[in-house]
Amino acid sequence: SQQGEEDPQALSIQEGENATMNCSYKTSINNLQWYRQNSGRGLVHLILIRSNEREKHSGRLRVTLDTSKKSSSLLITASRAADTASYFCAMFGNEKLTFGTGTRLTIIP
Amino acid sequence: DAGVIQSPRHEVTEMGQEVTLRCKPISGHNSLFWYRQTMMRGLELLIYFNNNVPIDDSGMPEDRFSAKMPNASFSTLKIQPSEPRDSAVYFCASSFGRGYEQYFGPGTRLTVT
Numbered sequence: 001s002q003q004g005e006e007d008p009q010a011l012s013i014q015e016g017e018n019a020t021m022n023c024s025y026k027t028s029i030n031n032l033q034w035y036r037q038n039s040g041r042g043l044v045h046l047i048l049i050r051s052n053e054r055e056k057h058s059g060r061l062r063v064t065l066d067t068s069k070k071s072s073s074l075l076i077t078a079s080r081a082a083d084t085a086s087y088f089c090a091m092f093g094n095e096k097l098t099f100g101t102g103t104r105l106t107i108i109p
Numbered sequence: 110d111a112g113v114i115q116s117p118r119h120e121v122t123e124m125g126q127e128v129t130l131r132c133k134p135i136s137g138h139n140s141l142f143w144y145r146q147t148m149m150r151g152l153e154l155l156i157y158f159n160n161n162v163p164i165d166d167s168g169m170p171e172d173r174f175s176a177k178m179p180n181a182s183f184s185t186l187k188i189q190p191s192e193p194r195d196s197a198v199y200f201c202a203s204s205f206g207r208g209y210e211q212y213f214g215p216g217t218r219l220t221v222t
Contacts, residue, residue: 033210035213041216042215042216044213048210088152092207092208095165095207096154096165099152
């Protein structure tokens with residue numbers, strides 16, 4: 001299965017701190033995407049990193065991809081209360097996009 | 110664009126009843142996806158359409174589930190007959206292709222009693 005495993009399952013940090021979430025997968029991919037889901041809402045696309053890229057930035061987000069280790073990380077810097085949400089990685093490979101299990105991030109004001 | 114539109118937002122029905130969920134994708138997107146999300150199983154892809162044609166329905170749980178896309182701006186997911194284990198949030202998403210970023214609708218929370 002291509003399904004990704006995310007680590008940790010839940011994370012609570014103080015506002016202003018950085019949050020790091022990790023995603024591991026099993027087979028080769030073309031790209032890896034990160035999504036955010038606020039409670040009771042649909043998923044929102046955050047960033048896409050291709051298999052030939054190692055790092056990508058978007059605002060306070062930084063994503064890294066290590067294809068040799070089959071892992072990716074999402075770093076949110078200077079966290080805000082509004083960042084409280086679940087974060088999912090999604091791996092695109094073999095013509096399928098498969099979502100990970102998610103990390104529940106709570107920002108404590 | 111208003112984004113992906115789903116209706117209804119909430120549906121409560123009794124076991125055995127037919128349920129129809131509706132989706133309007135973003136104009137210009139050629140790919141449409143139906144997902145189901147539960148605490149136990151996470152986010153599961155049910156079916157994927159490309160240019161209105163079902164390409165991958167391997168995630169459709171059983172014959173009680175069916176999906177159609179009669180045109181580029183409308184899709185339905187039907188469950189007949191519904192069962193309590195079908196209770197979940199059902200999302201529709203659209204994109205420019207399978208590997209591209211997907212835009213999700215707000216979801217339909219289905220409760221089958």
